[in-house]
Amino acid sequence: MSDEIRRLSDELARDPSSLVFLQLGEALRKSGQLPLAHKVAVRGLERHAHNADAHDLLARIYVDRGDLEQAFDEWDMVVRLAPHHVGAQKGMGYVLYKQGKLEEAEAHLSAAASTDATDASISTALRMVRRLLRYARVAGNGTGAPGPAELEAAQRRVEEEAHFLFADVLGDGEQTALLVNSDGLVTAGAYVTGDGQDVAQEVGSQLSGVRDDAQRAVRHLDLGEWKTLLYETDVATVALAPTMDDSMVLVAASRSMPLGFVRRVLDRCVRRATMWLAEVG
Amino acid sequence: MSSPFEDVLASLIRHRGVLGCLVVGEADGLVVDANVQVGVPEHVVAALAAALYRRARLASQAAGLGQVTFLQLEAEGGHICAVGREGLVIVTLAEPRAHIGLIRGAMLASVEALT
Numbered sequence: 001m002s003d004e005i006r007r008l009s010d011e012l013a014r015d016p017s018s019l020v021f022l023q024l025g026e027a028l029r030k031s032g033q034l035p036l037a038h039k040v041a042v043r044g045l046e047r048h049a050h051n052a053d054a055h056d057l058l059a060r061i062y063v064d065r066g067d068l069e070q071a072f073d074e075w076d077m078v079v080r081l082a083p084h085h086v087g088a089q090k091g092m093g094y095v096l097y098k099q100g101k102l103e104e105a106e107a108h109l110s111a112a113a114s115t116d117a118t119d120a121s122i123s124t125a126l127r128m129v130r131r132l133l134r135y136a137r138v139a140g141n142g143t144g145a146p147g148p149a150e151l152e153a154a155q156r157r158v159e160e161e162a163h164f165l166f167a168d169v170l171g172d173g174e175q176t177a178l179l180v181n182s183d184g185l186v187t188a189g190a191y192v193t194g195d196g197q198d199v200a201q202e203v204g205s206q207l208s209g210v211r212d213d214a215q216r217a218v219r220h221l222d223l224g225e226w227k228t229l230l231y232e233t234d235v236a237t238v239a240l241a242p243t244m245d246d247s248m249v250l251v252a253a254s255r256s257m258p259l260g261f262v263r264r265v266l267d268r269c270v271r272r273a274t275m276w277l278a279e280v281g
Numbered sequence: 282m283s284s285p286f287e288d289v290l291a292s293l294i295r296h297r298g299v300l301g302c303l304v305v306g307e308a309d310g311l312v313v314d315a316n317v318q319v320g321v322p323e324h325v326v327a328a329l330a331a332a333l334y335r336r337a338r339l340a341s342q343a344a345g346l347g348q349v350t351f352l353q354l355e356a357e358g359g360h361i362c363a364v365g366r367e368g369l370v371i372v373t374l375a376e377p378r379a380h381i382g383l384i385r386g387a388m389l390a391s392v393e394a395l396t
Contacts, residue, residue, distance in 0.1 A: 199345070206340040213336045214354050217329040217361060221322070221374075224357030231337050233347035252346065 002031065012040075017047055025057045029064060037061050052082035059091055068095045086116045093125065100151050102133045120182040120246035127245070128187075130280040131158055162188035165276055169268045174254035177269045179276075182246035184208035188273065191252070204250065211240060211248050228266065230259070239266040244277045289371070289391045290316035296387065298379025300359070303372045304395070305331045307338075307365055321374060326361070330372040334363040351385055364388045366395040 008024035021044035028037035041058040048054050059074035072095045078088035089112035096105035109126040116122065135154035136146035146154070165188040166177040178189035184205040191200040210229065218226045230239045232255065239251045239262050251266045286304045293302040294316045301317030303326060310328035317323045338349045354361045362373040362384055371388055375381070 203344040206344045210333070210337045210340050213333040217333050217354060218356040220325055220329055223359050226354060226356045228355045229353070231341070231352040232350045233341050234350060235347040238341065238346060
């Protein structure tokens, strides 16, 4: 048990009517202790049945358990209690997206985005849903709501488009590029090792931590926005740059490629990524 | 008492646009030696640059990209550059107008001093 969880547990034991159960439940959820997190949330709700954040916590626990319908019901309760609750609108959008109900997902995500325009994860999700919706409508020739076949076609088209987003910029050289979102997840590009393994997600998540430290450094030193982070290793040159929605583009090139050329490739990849992201508003 | 890094830092600070250069412990971010212009918060630069370099080094290893030899962060208001060896990092803070190509060359040549 972490110190934080122990401290919150002690606090709740001292005052069972306290709202500290929200922090404790969240800490347990994040540490993967879902049965305990669920117990804490349900007990908290027994005392605070009309607390929107408590229902939101329970919904997120249900999502982690893979129970999307119960999660949706909890979030539905949240919006009854607090109609502009961003977490609930975002969560309902996510569940509807997973269920293939793109039009409804878009409505919820739009509502979340208009309440909180600074949350990059909402705008990223909204762009994805709108892109899928657009392609699904094209696949169905614009006749009525898209069905499963159209959604599948749209999904395939998005995956293919994302996979080859930087292909013509990179050409056949020993270089690769990824688009990594604010959560460190790769949303476009490819990173395949010499032996054919796709390691894009591993590389993207490892290097997104570097971006966080870069942002911290420029903030504390009053250096304004960061523009590029470039580093050379004994086998490669890696260059990162920010793009829309707190996403970043990562280019990794062979060490034999001149630094100036890597920077040019990075600039072109950033332009390509920005255009792609901006295609759907 | 003079530090073994005095000459290295003196040569780096002479480059156009360089506001400060430091030798920093990578693990603790503490200043080992520094040559900075008045007003440069050397302890803050040291801590942040060491953390950034360390993160890049570990991430690079984890991603199978090898050892970091040179790092450059470019922001609207300036550059932070770093080279490291054996737990020490040479850090340079420079203005946007600085000639990074020259600074990079000088820093890579200076890394031998970190032994």
